[in-house]
Amino acid sequence: xxxxxxxxxILLLGAENVGKSALTVRFLTRRFxxxxxxxxxxxxxxxxxDGRDICFNIWDSICPQNIEELGHIxxxxxxxxxxxxxxxxxxxxxxxxxxxxxxxxxxxxxxKLSSSAPLIIVGNKRDLQHRRAVSSEEGRLLALSADCDxxxxxxxEAYHGVLMVFHELLELIREARALK
Ligand code: GDP
Numbered sequence: 001x002x003x004x005x006x007x008x009x010i011l012l013l014g015a016e017n018v019g020k021s022a023l024t025v026r027f028l029t030r031r032f033x034x035x036x037x038x039x040x041x042x043x044x045x046x047x048x049x050d051g052r053d054i055c056f057n058i059w060d061s062i063c064p065q066n067i068e069e070l071g072h073i074x075x076x077x078x079x080x081x082x083x084x085x086x087x088x089x090x091x092x093x094x095x096x097x098x099x100x101x102x103x104x105x106x107x108x109x110x111x112k113l114s115s116s117a118p119l120i121i122v123g124n125k126r127d128l129q130h131r132r133a134v135s136s137e138e139g140r141l142l143a144l145s146a147d148c149d150x151x152x153x154x155x156x157e158a159y160h161g162v163l164m165v166f167h168e169l170l171e172l173i174r175e176a177r178a179l180k
Pocket of ligand 1: 124128156
């Protein structure tokens with residue numbers, strides 16, 4: 001029988017300069033370009049996974065710069081999203097704190113909306129080990145405390161890790177829908 005298409009709205013969050021665009025472009029084109037514009041966009045990407053047609057809508061968001069809004073996610077973004085990817089850079093401690101606040105914000109908002117869209121925390125730039133400022137353990141613990149998945153990857157070095165993040169999130173989204 002023909003299986004209906006699966007649509008997944010994915011919101012990318014995190015501080016500026018952590019590699020959100022690099023991750024998105026890597027997933028869409030398998031390439032790493034190195035320089036990315038700073039425009040906020042929603043990309044649509046069609047894929048076939050396990051014989052099933054999948055449509056990813058990926059919102060590469062821009063982090064508000066003023067301190068009061070840091071970690072804030074709009075209601076529109078929360079309502080739009082089936083799943084979240086929260087990105088920090090392993091060599092940028094403040095970017096890890098931004099993810100911590102964003103995770104808290106989402107989990108609190110979800111309790112009110114009784115929503116359970118899944119979250120994945122990503123420590124990017126794993127290739128820059130010599131500049132590491134956030135240990136893998138800290139990333140894992142944050143993920144554990146908020147019931148999220150966790151990956152450390154390098155969008156610059158490899159396609160594989162990026163692919164894993166998106167596929168894992170899709171799997172979690174489908175599980176969350178099945179439970180409704
Ligand atoms: P965004 O502001 O979060 O969208 O970040 P960008 O995707 O624009 O990336 C910011 C900078 O980090 C760019 O110069 C990228 O080339 C660089 N970058 C992104 N991912 C990686 C990575 O995995 N390793 C390294 N070394 N640099 C990266």
